[in-house]
Amino acid sequence: MNDLETTGPKLTKAGKENPFKVPDGYFDSLPTRVQNYCNEHSTKKQPVRSIFVVKPQLALAAGFCFFVLLAFAGYYYSRQANNFNSFEKVDYLKIVVESGTEFDDNLLYDAVTNGHKKDTLKSSTNDELIEYLLYDNINSGTLIEHPKDIKP
Amino acid sequence: MTNYSDKELLELFRESDTQHYAFNLIVRKYQERIYWHIRKIVINHDDADDVVQNTFLKVWGALQQFREDSQLYTWLYRIATNEALTFLKRKKTKYFLPLIDVEQQLSNSIESDPYFDGNELQAKLQKAIIRLPDKQKLVFNMKYFEEMKYEDMSKILGTSVGALKASFHHAVKKIEKFLEED
Numbered sequence: 374m375n376d377l378e379t380t381g382p383k384l385t386k387a388g389k390e391n392p393f394k395v396p397d398g399y400f401d402s403l404p405t406r407v408q409n410y411c412n413e414h415s416t417k418k419q420p421v422r423s424i425f426v427v428k429p430q431l432a433l434a435a436g437f438c439f440f441v442l443l444a445f446a447g448y449y450y451s452r453q454a455n456n457f458n459s460f461e462k463v464d465y466l467k468i469v470v471e472s473g474t475e476f477d478d479n480l481l482y483d484a485v486t487n488g489h490k491k492d493t494l495k496s497s498t499n500d501e502l503i504e505y506l507l508y509d510n511i512n513s514g515t516l517i518e519h520p521k522d523i524k525p
Numbered sequence: 526m527t528n529y530s531d532k533e534l535l536e537l538f539r540e541s542d543t544q545h546y547a548f549n550l551i552v553r554k555y556q557e558r559i560y561w562h563i564r565k566i567v568i569n570h571d572d573a574d575d576v577v578q579n580t581f582l583k584v585w586g587a588l589q590q591f592r593e594d595s596q597l598y599t600w601l602y603r604i605a606t607n608e609a610l611t612f613l614k615r616k617k618t619k620y621f622l623p624l625i626d627v628e629q630q631l632s633n634s635i636e637s638d639p640y641f642d643g644n645e646l647q648a649k650l651q652k653a654i655i656r657l658p659d660k661q662k663l664v665f666n667m668k669y670f671e672e673m674k675y676e677d678m679s680k681i682l683g684t685s686v687g688a689l690k691a692s693f694h695h696a697v698k699k700i701e702k703f704l705e706e707d
Contacts, residue, residue, distance in 0.1 A: 381697045383704035387650040389670055392643025393564055400560070403577070404552040408545065410578045411585040 529554075531597040538588055548588070552581055555598060558671075559605045565666045566609040568631045568655065570640045576612050580605045595680055602681045610659060631655045646704075653703035657696055664689050665696040 378385050529537070529550060537547035559580060564573040583604050591600060617627050632652045635641055641648070654662055663682060667673040668689075675686045682689070 377697065380694075381701045383646075383701055384650065384669075384697060387646045387704070390643075390647070391561065391670065392641060392647040392651065393561075393570075393638075394640050394642045395560070395570060396640070400556055403556050403560075404549050407552050407556075407578055407581045408549055411548070411582050414582055415585070 532593075535588075535591065535593065535597065548585060551584070551588075551597075555601055558598070559601060562602060562666070562671070563605050563609045565654070565670065566606075566662065567612055568651070569634050569638060572612065572616075576605070576608050579612075580608045583608065596677075599677055599680045606663060606681060628655050649704060650700065653700040656703065657699060660684070661692045661696040661699070664692040665700070668693050 534547050534551050534554070537543040538551070540547075556577070560573060560577050563576045563580065564570065567573050567576055580601075584601060587604075591597070613627065632655055635648050635651050635655075641651075643651070654665060657665060660682070664678065667678050667681075668675075675689050678684075678689050679686050684692075
């Protein structure tokens with residue numbers, strides 16, 4: 374600190390006296406005010422609700438559930454799509470009956486042209502054939518317009 | 526007031542019957558040093574008063590866990606320093622003020638502060654200190670005004686003694702240059 378006079382002559386001139394002051398009696402009342410302030414803020418402390426304590430864990434669990442549901446939905450729909458495509462591997466009657474609402478002419482056409490499919494129509498009873506023909510949503514246009522093309 | 530050592534005060538604080546009494550004694554023992562340390566950082570008396578109360582609130586909350594690995598007063602200084610610097614940062618972000626404006630505001634408040642009793646040169650010295658970077662400001666105040674040992678400052682600020690000496694040297698040079706202007 375002795376070399377301060379050489380490195381900072383102006384600073385030395387300014388001195389070390391504290392130029393700030395406080396209101397009269399400030400330090401006499403400060404301990405009581407501090408104590409009151411601490412009591413006030415300690416009692417004001419809201420009890421921590423358990424929901425906030427487990428909030429991160431809940432968020433994690435919710436995220437996990439979301440991904441499980443997403444995975445399940447993905448699996449379910451891909452399975453549905455596979456089932457739909459697997460009609461190719463079954464027979465013509467199932468293609469028409471089970472995909473009645475979303476009947477795809479091409480699907481039936483592909484199945485027919487891949488000649489190695491079995492046809493349960495041949496082994497069906499009359500009642501089954503009537504039920505098949507009366508099926509509400511069947512696209513019979515294909516059957517009527519191209520009856521000769523559909524040869525098992 | 527009986528002069529208790531820090532160790533005795535902490536023992537009293539750990540007893541539930543004497544906890545409030547011990548805390549009151551701790552506040553009485555350190556209030557002035559903590560206040561002036563904070564005041565030199567935040568400049569304004571009302572701001573310093575708020576920061577002092579928040580500092581002791583933090584102390585009240587954490588004193589039970591104080592393990593005496595460090596001295597009580599260096600621990601108190603560390604809390605006070607953090608509170609004061611956080612206050613200035615919050616002030617800056619609250620009003621979207623760039624750092625230079627906060628410094629300008631603090632400089633202006635020296636002249637209008639009813640609790641500033643210094644002469645022109647002392648006011649200029651305070652303005653020069655305000656312009657210093659935080660670390661240099663802290664080091665300069667603690668060394669120049671409080672005459673604190675570098676070893677203690679090192680514990681409070683978590684900086685090596687060598688780095689503190691360098692900070693003080695740079696601070697003195699900057700202040701001297703500012704004081705020589707006009």
